[in-house]
Amino acid sequence: MSALDHDVSRPAVRAAGYTVVRAGRGSFLVHRRAAVAAVALAAVLAVAVVASLCVGESFVAPTEVVRVLLGQPSPDELVVGTLRLPRLVTGLLVGAAFGVAGALIQTVARNPLASPDVIGVTHGAGAATVAAMTFGVTSYTALPYVSVGGGLAAAALVYLFAWRKGLSASRFVLIGIGISVALGSLSRLFLTKGDYLVAQQAKVWLTGSLNGRGYEQAAPLATALLLLVVPLLWAAQARRGVSLDDDTATALGIRLDRVRLGLSAIGVVLASVATGAAGPVDFVALLAPQIARRLARTEQPPLVCSALTGALVVVVADLLARRLFSPIELPVGVFTALVGAPYLMWLLIRTRSRSGGTA
Amino acid sequence: MSGVARRRVGWISAAALLLLVAVAASLAIGSRQISLTEVYDALLHGGTSDNAQVVRSLRVPRTVIGVMVGAALAVAGTVLQGITRNPIAEPGILGISQGASLGVVCAIAFFGVHTLTGYVWFAFAGAAAAAVCVYAVASGGRGGASPVKLALAGAAMNAFIASVVSAIVTTNARALDEFRFWDVGSLSGRDATIAGQTWPFLALGLLLVLAMARGLDALALGDDVARGLGRNVALLRLAGTAGATVLTGVAVAAAGPIAFTGLAVPHIARALVGTAHRWLLPMAALLGPVMLLLSDVIGRVVFPPSEVPVSVMTALAGVPFLIALVRRKAVAA
Numbered sequence: 001m002s003a004l005d006h007d008v009s010r011p012a013v014r015a016a017g018y019t020v021v022r023a024g025r026g027s028f029l030v031h032r033r034a035a036v037a038a039v040a041l042a043a044v045l046a047v048a049v050v051a052s053l054c055v056g057e058s059f060v061a062p063t064e065v066v067r068v069l070l071g072q073p074s075p076d077e078l079v080v081g082t083l084r085l086p087r088l089v090t091g092l093l094v095g096a097a098f099g100v101a102g103a104l105i106q107t108v109a110r111n112p113l114a115s116p117d118v119i120g121v122t123h124g125a126g127a128a129t130v131a132a133m134t135f136g137v138t139s140y141t142a143l144p145y146v147s148v149g150g151g152l153a154a155a156a157l158v159y160l161f162a163w164r165k166g167l168s169a170s171r172f173v174l175i176g177i178g179i180s181v182a183l184g185s186l187s188r189l190f191l192t193k194g195d196y197l198v199a200q201q202a203k204v205w206l207t208g209s210l211n212g213r214g215y216e217q218a219a220p221l222a223t224a225l226l227l228l229v230v231p232l233l234w235a236a237q238a239r240r241g242v243s244l245d246d247d248t249a250t251a252l253g254i255r256l257d258r259v260r261l262g263l264s265a266i267g268v269v270l271a272s273v274a275t276g277a278a279g280p281v282d283f284v285a286l287l288a289p290q291i292a293r294r295l296a297r298t299e300q301p302p303l304v305c306s307a308l309t310g311a312l313v314v315v316v317a318d319l320l321a322r323r324l325f326s327p328i329e330l331p332v333g334v335f336t337a338l339v340g341a342p343y344l345m346w347l348l349i350r351t352r353s354r355s356g357g358t359a
Numbered sequence: 360m361s362g363v364a365r366r367r368v369g370w371i372s373a374a375a376l377l378l379l380v381a382v383a384a385s386l387a388i389g390s391r392q393i394s395l396t397e398v399y400d401a402l403l404h405g406g407t408s409d410n411a412q413v414v415r416s417l418r419v420p421r422t423v424i425g426v427m428v429g430a431a432l433a434v435a436g437t438v439l440q441g442i443t444r445n446p447i448a449e450p451g452i453l454g455i456s457q458g459a460s461l462g463v464v465c466a467i468a469f470f471g472v473h474t475l476t477g478y479v480w481f482a483f484a485g486a487a488a489a490a491v492c493v494y495a496v497a498s499g500g501r502g503g504a505s506p507v508k509l510a511l512a513g514a515a516m517n518a519f520i521a522s523v524v525s526a527i528v529t530t531n532a533r534a535l536d537e538f539r540f541w542d543v544g545s546l547s548g549r550d551a552t553i554a555g556q557t558w559p560f561l562a563l564g565l566l567l568v569l570a571m572a573r574g575l576d577a578l579a580l581g582d583d584v585a586r587g588l589g590r591n592v593a594l595l596r597l598a599g600t601a602g603a604t605v606l607t608g609v610a611v612a613a614a615g616p617i618a619f620t621g622l623a624v625p626h627i628a629r630a631l632v633g634t635a636h637r638w639l640l641p642m643a644a645l646l647g648p649v650m651l652l653l654s655d656v657i658g659r660v661v662f663p664p665s666e667v668p669v670s671v672m673t674a675l676a677g678v679p680f681l682i683a684l685v686r687r688k689a690v691a692a
Contacts, residue, residue, distance in 0.1 A: 112507060113447055113514050161682050173447055174626065174685045178678040181619045185674035188543050189667065196536045203535060207525045283518035290511060325530065334526045341519035348508050348515070349499035 034296035041308035086214030097274035099310020102285030103301035104267035115286035116271035119176030122280035123183040124154020130187040144276035151272030166257035208281030208333030217277040287340035374645035381652040426648040433647025435606035436621030442599040449622035450607035453513030458489020459611035468534040482612035490604035544615035544670030564605035572636040
């Protein structure tokens with residue numbers, strides 16, 4: 001028996017731990033622990049947001065930050081509202097998008113090691129962007145489109161090869177890795193071909209950075225997230241079926257292949273657009289869903305908690321990236337793993353063996 | 360002999376034959392084409408012609424290191440996929456080779472070491488440190504080092520170390536300029552000294568891993584079954600991690616990080632000889648060098664006069680194989 005089959009034996013939905021919320025004629029299940037975790041994460045995120053707006057070249061009092069956020073007149077409106085807020089908003093959206101993308105892809109792959117990296121998206125975006133940089137495209141308005149195009153093209157390639165009378169989870173992941181590795185090698189090849197200034201710049205992009213990012217980058221991302229709200233509501237329900245084995249799902253009338261395709265496609269779009277905005281901010285999509293799953297104690301990575309965790313990791317990491325070595329601003333991708341990885345390791349150490357199941 | 364066993368022996372012999380062909384190609388083909396008879400003469404009778412010099416001082420060390428690295432990566436990947444029961448486990452994703460990268464970056468940035476032979480010990484130290492940390496994290500808490508915890512601890516450690524490496528190279532342009540050439544993974548410029556430094560570790564790692572082939576089979580059935588069969592699961596996982604670490608250390612120290620071989624070769628080998636590790640491990644040890652050497656040879660001739668590094672070529676040449684195989688067969692972890 002492989003790790004992939006492991007959670008098949010467990011029921012996807014346990015009645016215990018869920019509360020039925022009725023709103024009008026509709027009703028839905030809410031995982032109580034996940035709801036509590038989401039509220040707590042949101043609170044911590046709010047603190048991190050205010051802190052991130054306070055700290056910078058000059059310190060702004062939290063009260064002034066809150067005034068600006070509430071739209072009241074304040075002497076610090078320029079620093080907080082015009083200089084710091086756009087970058088913060090981009091970071092929040094990028095983190096949330098990567099968190100959800102990772103959660104969806106880990107759910108489909110039924111593998112905690114899966115992430116948009118693994119199915120070609122980030123490496124496709126990376127290869128396209130590094131190639132463009134090597135051939136002299138450096139404008140931050142053109143590069144996002146190149147990168148989104150590269151990410152989507154790579155994912156399309158993965159689907160093309162992995163789809164064979166359906167989409168099996170293991171085939172999807174393995175072919176995704178294959179395509180990823182090939183594209184990753186291509187970008188490293190480009191890195192050795194260019195001179196080292198281009199290499200340095202490309203390396204920064206490949207690490208993921210929020211330097212100089214603002215509403216221009218946030219707007220497409222926000223649009224994509226808004227457009228994906230309805231698909232995401234579908235995903236939140238449909239993904240429960242993915243933990244069933246194929247026979248059971250068929251017996252229940254769930255078309256697993258389509259569910260897998262749909263869920264992963266949402267993840268692919270989210271990851272591509274987020275990569276376009278900030279580069280492949282390393283490891284957020286891998287770490288955030290696993291941290292969220294351990295906080296919420298759910299079988300599958302919870303979507304809302306993953307989004308909040310992703311946003312939190314990126315905001316905290318960017319704060320460190322801006323200030324730790326100031327005046328040098330490091331790329332945020334350097335710190336996402338420095339923030340997220342030790343926390344995940346700590347969760348792993350104190351976790352009880354029962355909750356150490358699969359993704 | 361039963362049909363299955365005959366088929367396995369057949370595939371192993373075919374792989375051995377293929378390895379011979381790959382070695383011959385690696386000795387003969389390059390920017391300077393040397394006929395096989397000349398290669399043979401240079402190896403057995405010496406000689407001082409240019410071709411003989413090229414074969415002895417450049418091609419032989421490169422080929423030997425290719426064989427060592429290929430075997431080490433493929434066997435390490437097989438073991439890691441076995442002990443984590445995860446089909447996408449490999450030295451790269453578990454943080455071990457990232458640890459070696461950190462060692463090399465530190466050597467360049469802080470210790471003023473700038474030679475490939477100097478990197479070797481730093482790479483080893485880094486790989487070992489990373490593996491110890493991964494194992495310590497995974498075995499902490501109740502339940503010990505379960506496959507999922509091991510995989511996740513590896514992924515988290517990989518992420519963490521990669522960040523440290525990025526932090527160093529993004530703030531130190533000179534280190535990046537040197538590190539990017541090591542980081543791409545290549546067999547070129549490696550001389551016999553490196554093979555001499557690393558072979559005892561290769562032998563140690565291979566012995567350790569081959570000795571636990573039956574244990575790996577039991578582990579594949581799940582921890583409870585393995586325990587029921589009288590296996591010490593914790594010991595097996597510790598020994599497996601140690602063996603894979605030593606082997607990965609050998610590979611990364613000798614050639615830099617080469618992705619994909621450690622992931623793909625075990626799957627290809629499994630498709631050919633099945634999941635029994637006493638067949639699977641030797642098959643992987645034969646196919647790893649084949650993949651690496653053939654990719655290296657293609658990399659030498661595809662864009663003359665410059666070479667495509669072997670890590671890039673293994674990915675580009677190996678991916679179609681993996682895709683074809685995965686599409687044809689059901690994947691077993």
